[in-house]
Amino acid sequence: MLCQPSTCALTMLAPAKLNLFLRVVRKRADGFHDLETVMTSINLFDTLLFEPTDSSEVTLRVVMASSQNQNSLPPAPIPTDSSNLVIRAAQLLKEYAGSSAGVKITLVKRIPSAAGMGGGSSDAATTLAGLNRFWNLSRTREELSELASQLGSDIGFFLGGCSTAICRGRGELIEPLRIPTSLHFVVARPNSGLSTPAVFKQCRPNESGASVEEFAKSLQHPGNCRMVRLLLNDLQAPAESLNDDVKQLRQQFNKLPVLGHLMTGSGTSYFGVCASSRHAGMMAARLRAAGVPWVHVARSCS
Ligand code: ATP
DSSP: OOOOBTTBOEEEEEEEEEEEEEEEEEEOTTSOEEEEEEEEEEEEEEEEEEEOOSSSOEEEEEEEOOOSSSOOOOSSOOOOSTTSHHHHHHHHHHHHHTOOOOEEEEEEEOSOSSSSSOHHHHHHHHHHHHHHHHTTOOOOHHHHHHHHHHHOSSHHHHHHOOSEEEEEETTTEEEEOOOSSOOEEEEEEOSOOOOHHHHHHHOOOOOSOOOHHHHHHHTTSTTSTHHHHTOEETTHHHHHHHOHHHHHHHHHHHTSOOSEEEEOTTSSOEEEEESSHHHHHHHHHHHHHTTOSEEEEEEBOO
């Protein structure tokens, strides 16, 4: 059946991401930091449902998905007002396109917030792409990318639709990467979250010469141990200085037979690289038994 945009509901998935490599290159005059990072999207998704309405308003309902995890309380509450990135993205697109259309949006949250997994950015990117279809606006990828850059740094990565990429600048310069096989992870998050600006305030540029290109090359052979030796996150030390839970997770991962481990983004989530989904499942069981409140077995999206 051909679905007429804005008369039929549209459902879209917004993936989480992990940063496998994150180097702080320099602090810029505008206060932001230039980064070199490799992001990969994983099979943990928020769901966005766009439904028609007679009104010209954009409305949002946020539903917390029930979780099998022991404690699914978010470390930071998800806003339901105009500060939610979903509403901000919808309003921005509506204004840009000069549209008087409305929409009823339901956001089902599964991605932990304030956890370095890019949930809000992914929701915003999915809203831009989803409403472009739902409202039949026919805006180009370039136009949507320009709007994305006004909303936040990681939104362009999710909008690009590539599963793995090198992102430079504030994160808006995106170079897609092809990786030969899925990567397997166990992801854990403590009950506490961290504010991204607070972590960036504590960080220093990395002058060690760590190379994102070299890391990207190592991803072409994910079975060998070079990739795990090159895992890097310059925000991990600042995050640990602000949050003991991250330090504790690192200590727990140190005792696990994973191939390598790292904090993602500005934290507080932490991941271990595993050899297979079975291996990741066994590591998840050990973390749950040790009382880690939120544990997820994931693989990179293809
Ligand atoms: P990043 O890795 O991009 O820095 P994050 O994963 O650490 O982000 P998010 O989950 O994106 O963090 O949310 C950070 C803050 O943004 C939350 O504390 C919340 O108040 C606000 N926020 C706005 N919109 C959303 C949304 N749709 N989902 C989650 N948080 C949102």
